[in-house]
Amino acid sequence: MGSAQLKSDQLLELMKQHLATDEGKDLCKKINLVYQIKIAPKKLGFDEVTYTVDLKKGEVLKGAYEGGKADATFSFKDDDFVKVALGKMNPQIAFMRGAMKIKGSLSAAQKFTPDIFPKPPVSKL
Amino acid sequence: MAMRELVSGGAACAVPGSSSSSNPLGALANSLIGSSSKTKERLEEIPTSTSTSSGRQFDEQYQPPQLPGSEFDRPFLQPGTQGSDFIGAFRSADHGGLADAWDEIQQHSHVAPPLPHPRDAEFQRIYDRGPAQPTLEGPPQRVLSNFLHSFVESSRGGLPFHPTPLPMLGLSERDKQCIRDRSSIMARHFFADKSEDFISAQVNALLSSLDIDSDVRAKGPQPAPVRELEAYWNESQGIMQPNSHATDGWVAEFGQQRHGDPNAWVHSFEQQHGSNGWASEFEQEQSQLASVDHMRGVNVANLAAMEQTRMLANTLAQNGDPKFQNSKFLQFVSKMSRGELIIDDNQVKPTSGDWATEYQQQYNAGPSWADEFTSHGPDRWVNEFASEREQQRSVDDKWIDEFSNLRVNDWAEEFENQVGEGALGDNSADNWANAYDEFMNEQIATKQHSDASKGIYVFSDMNPYVGHPNPLKEGQDLFRKGLLSEAVLALEAEVLKNPENSEGWRLLGIAHAENDDDQQAIAAMMRAQEADSTNLEVLLALGVSHTNELEQAAALKYLFGWLRHHPKYGTLAPPELSDSLYYADIARLFNEAAQLSPDDADVHVVLGVLYNLSREYDKAIESFQTALKLKPHDYSLWNKLGATQANSVQSADAILAYQHALDLKPNYVRAWANMGISYANQGMYEDSIRYYVRALAMNPKADNAWQYLRISLSCASRDDMLEACDSRNLDVLQKEFPL
Numbered sequence: 078m079g080s081a082q083l084k085s086d087q088l089l090e091l092m093k094q095h096l097a098t099d100e101g102k103d104l105c106k107k108i109n110l111v112y113q114i115k116i117a118p119k120k121l122g123f124d125e126v127t128y129t130v131d132l133k134k135g136e137v138l139k140g141a142y143e144g145g146k147a148d149a150t151f152s153f154k155d156d157d158f159v160k161v162a163l164g165k166m167n168p169q170i171a172f173m174r175g176a177m178k179i180k181g182s183l184s185a186a187q188k189f190t191p192d193i194f195p196k197p198p199v200s201k202l
Numbered sequence: 203m204a205m206r207e208l209v210s211g212g213a214a215c216a217v218p219g220s221s222s223s224s225n226p227l228g229a230l231a232n233s234l235i236g237s238s239s240k241t242k243e244r245l246e247e248i249p250t251s252t253s254t255s256s257g258r259q260f261d262e263q264y265q266p267p268q269l270p271g272s273e274f275d276r277p278f279l280q281p282g283t284q285g286s287d288f289i290g291a292f293r294s295a296d297h298g299g300l301a302d303a304w305d306e307i308q309q310h311s312h313v314a315p316p317l318p319h320p321r322d323a324e325f326q327r328i329y330d331r332g333p334a335q336p337t338l339e340g341p342p343q344r345v346l347s348n349f350l351h352s353f354v355e356s357s358r359g360g361l362p363f364h365p366t367p368l369p370m371l372g373l374s375e376r377d378k379q380c381i382r383d384r385s386s387i388m389a390r391h392f393f394a395d396k397s398e399d400f401i402s403a404q405v406n407a408l409l410s411s412l413d414i415d416s417d418v419r420a421k422g423p424q425p426a427p428v429r430e431l432e433a434y435w436n437e438s439q440g441i442m443q444p445n446s447h448a449t450d451g452w453v454a455e456f457g458q459q460r461h462g463d464p465n466a467w468v469h470s471f472e473q474q475h476g477s478n479g480w481a482s483e484f485e486q487e488q489s490q491l492a493s494v495d496h497m498r499g500v501n502v503a504n505l506a507a508m509e510q511t512r513m514l515a516n517t518l519a520q521n522g523d524p525k526f527q528n529s530k531f532l533q534f535v536s537k538m539s540r541g542e543l544i545i546d547d548n549q550v551k552p553t554s555g556d557w558a559t560e561y562q563q564q565y566n567a568g569p570s571w572a573d574e575f576t577s578h579g580p581d582r583w584v585n586e587f588a589s590e591r592e593q594q595r596s597v598d599d600k601w602i603d604e605f606s607n608l609r610v611n612d613w614a615e616e617f618e619n620q621v622g623e624g625a626l627g628d629n630s631a632d633n634w635a636n637a638y639d640e641f642m643n644e645q646i647a648t649k650q651h652s653d654a655s656k657g658i659y660v661f662s663d664m665n666p667y668v669g670h671p672n673p674l675k676e677g678q679d680l681f682r683k684g685l686l687s688e689a690v691l692a693l694e695a696e697v698l699k700n701p702e703n704s705e706g707w708r709l710l711g712i713a714h715a716e717n718d719d720d721q722q723a724i725a726a727m728m729r730a731q732e733a734d735s736t737n738l739e740v741l742l743a744l745g746v747s748h749t750n751e752l753e754q755a756a757a758l759k760y761l762f763g764w765l766r767h768h769p770k771y772g773t774l775a776p777p778e779l780s781d782s783l784y785y786a787d788i789a790r791l792f793n794e795a796a797q798l799s800p801d802d803a804d805v806h807v808v809l810g811v812l813y814n815l816s817r818e819y820d821k822a823i824e825s826f827q828t829a830l831k832l833k834p835h836d837y838s839l840w841n842k843l844g845a846t847q848a849n850s851v852q853s854a855d856a857i858l859a860y861q862h863a864l865d866l867k868p869n870y871v872r873a874w875a876n877m878g879i880s881y882a883n884q885g886m887y888e889d890s891i892r893y894y895v896r897a898l899a900m901n902p903k904a905d906n907a908w909q910y911l912r913i914s915l916s917c918a919s920r921d922d923m924l925e926a927c928d929s930r931n932l933d934v935l936q937k938e939f940p941l
Contacts, residue, residue, distance in 0.1 A: 084885040086917040087626060092291055101883070155885070198879045198910050200845035200856065201750045201872055202814060 079149060085116045085158045088129050089199060093137040095195035104193060108132040110185045113147035118155050121178065125152070132193070147183035149189065164191035300354045314517070337454070382409055512746040657725030667695035681709060684869030686717045687901055697729065704733035710739050711747075718872040718897065721746045742808060746842075749811050757815055758783045761792075761808055771795040785816055790921050801833035803839075811841060818852030836865035841873045844880070853880040871901045878910060887918035892941045899932055911935075 095101045106111040106136035110132050115125040120140040152162070155178040168189060179186045290524045345712060386405045669672050670692065677692035693710035707730035714723035730740045741764040748757035762783055766775040774791050789812050796805045806829035813822030826843040833839055844859030857880050863873040878893035894911040898904060912927050926934040 082885045084883060086885065086887070087882050087913055090913045090916045095918075110609065138723050159814070159883075160851065196884065198906070198913075199750070199752075200848035200876045201720065202746050202811065202842040202845045 083116055083118060083126060083155045085114075085128075085155050085162070088159060088162045088194060089114075089130070089137050091195050091197060093102070094132065096132075096137065100145070101195075105132045105135045108193060110148040110188060111142055112185075112189060113142050113150040114158070115150065115152040116155055116158050117152070121154055123151055134166055145152040147181060148185035149179060149183075151186070151189065152178040152180075162191060162194045177198050250735055297631070298410065313894075340539045355899045356452065372830075378412070381412060385409065411603070458545045657721075657728040659725035659729060660722065661698070662691055663692050665691050665695055665698075666694040668698065670695055673699060674703065674709075677706070677709060677713075681713055684867060686713050686869060686871060687903075689713045689719065697726075702733050704730045704737060704740070706730075707733060708743070711740070715743060715747060716867075716870055717901045718871050718875045718907060719901070720750045724751070738764055738768060738804075741767065742804070742811075745808070746811055749815050754785070754815050755783070756789055758785060759812070761812060762788050764808060765791055768801065770802075774798075788812060789816070801832060803836075805830070805831040807839065807842070810846065814846055814849070817849075819846055822846045823850065835866060837863040837870055837873070840866065841876060843869065844873070845876055848876065848880045848883065853883040855878045869900055871904060872899050874900070875904060875907045875910070878907070878914070882910065882914050882917070885917075887914040888939075891918060891920070892939045893937045894934070896941050899936055902930065902932060 080081065096105065112130040112132065114128045114130060116128065117123050117125045126139070127141050129136070129138045129147065131138065131142070131144075153171075154176065157166065157171060161168050161171050161177065166176070168177060168191075172179060333730065379880060382405075385408050386401075388474035390401055391474050455767045476654045667676060670676055673692045673695035677689050677696055680686075680689035680692055682729060690713045693706055693713060696706040700706060700841060706725050706805050711723045711726035711730055712719075714726055724736060724744065727740050727747065730737065731744065741760045744760040745757050746765060748754075762775065765788075766772050768778070773789075773904060774794055789809075792809050792812060795802075796809060799805065806825045810829065812821070813825060822848050823843065826846060828859065830836070840863035844856040844863065847853070847859060848856035857877060860873045860877045860880065863870055864877070867873070874893050874897035878890040878897065881887070881890035881893060891911060891914045894907050894914065897907050898911065901907075908927065908930065912924065915921070915923050915927055923935065923938060925931075927937075
């Protein structure tokens, strides 16, 4: 199974299913950008797993974007990505703390908010 | 060819044999400004044509006191050149319009015969009805006015108008053209409810009586006054300080305008000619007419605009320059003149079919087009024009060049764009309709969703417990043994038997909640509440389930209900609050309750739920931990603690709490499923799969768990098991993922 046991995997899998729904298609229409997300298990830049979140075609793929250059590329630690995606950490704060690195268009990066992620599994009381 | 030449009437402009001015821009001004003035001026000139072609001589020879507009004729009498006569006439038209002239003609008519039709009472009032048989004798002016009057008469009964022999009126070509234009407009005005053929027949009858060629494009020798206008225009163009010149106020006004407020020009324009002219007069009458006889009206201003643009188009068309002939602006203007385009709310729109129908729709729509046009149309046009002028304060010559170089194309483009927008507008109407459909579908879907959430309880199909002698007892036993799905069936049988049994519904709701099905839990609990509206356990359960479904308002309602109906804390809850529940108020009340009796675990439980609602997970965890100290054997409380920790990204702690719950109640499906979620949240997908499968084995109806299982299978790269998941094949999954 290699190093591929990230907490983020579930979120990106959810994202994949989410993009197949009508809501997800609307999201693609609204954003219409391609993000590349690099997730490191423990330390930024080490053992990174790259995901392509294509909000043009509505796809989530493992691996680098092959259709050219992504509009923005983010680097996260696994935990930090979960926090940002679940809205537990503000992306701006994550960026300022160095928990998130951005390459590419800044205006594209600004559309990368927790809102684009579907609701994760909710534990029931 | 430069626009300058157009304006100044240069050689390139001149079109031999043209009946219109050889100065197109002069004619433009004429057609825009002179719609009312020209007509009257011509009416005045008509009699003169019999003897001589000089207006001055006419005034000397014959000046009946009742002559329409005669009170304005004084400038006409001033000695001077023919040109000044013309200018005088031009000026005299400032105060009146065709409408005035027309009205006066009507008023000077004689006794009215009986009405042919009741609706004509209104006509009677408006037009002060004239004689049925007009005298076609006397001075040419009187003959003409009576004749025109009889034409109007014919409109009342919608009767065909028959050509009448008339004495020689000696109308000039220009007069004829004028009558032709006006009569066709008025015919449309009068015969709005008639066909186009009828209208043209009426007009042709009139025209043939007057010996006027019905060919609209007929051309005669250029009449002298037009040349005068041209000269006058050129003169005004050359004036830098118009006030110093001896010309009249029009030029002064215009000149001042050039350096002043653009709106003032519009106002003076309107004062002189536009909105106070015959168009608005007729419009007014028109609306009175419409009150009696709906849809009879024709928008006169629209016609006037068409008429003006038609004249403009004619004028422009005589320009020989092929480049200009092909210009979009000219095409636009000629489209306007043919009525293919209309201006509506400052939008240029193509008119597809019958313009009269089009108009009727507009007429129905509310504010009159004419008002719209006079209040906005010219304003805007002039504003645009004036803002250009603001930028071009230099010599007049310069703006002409500027105009010819840039403006025509810009205008053309702008109009083109507007037309394009009009077309876009049609598309967007479609889009709008589609969007509306989508919206409606969404609404329906939402409604269905909320219906489910509101609690239409869905009973199981095959229930072996139906007919059981004591299903409630059976259900309670099964529930105690932890056989939740079986308990659900037994309790369903109970509530089918005794629909008013609150305890049956309550236990059914709890069984569903523990089975991880909040929708059914809510449905059952609502029935329980119907039967017993003050049951605290039911109210709390409803609060919890709505919290799980992220329905804050509903959750608050039930938690407040819990407080109100609590024997101890009911006094804390002001009843008036139940109308408008705010989270902060409820949380404050429960904190008061907790201070009142800190040893009541239930209050802490409700507080924990409330903090979950507001996502204050740390406080929620604290509340549940306090409650657990008081009630350490409440498995549902351990689950609540775990779930709160999990939602607060403390999944490792959550697993410990769930373990407590499962130790106390091994068949607690909700805790098993929550366990799976917590493992998945930590990236331990293999483990999460086992817990999901375990939960599903106990309650295959837990849809959420199936969905989460699928995600975990994908994340664990166990795509080989996705099919078993999709087909809900538990045997395969249990074999593959034993716990």
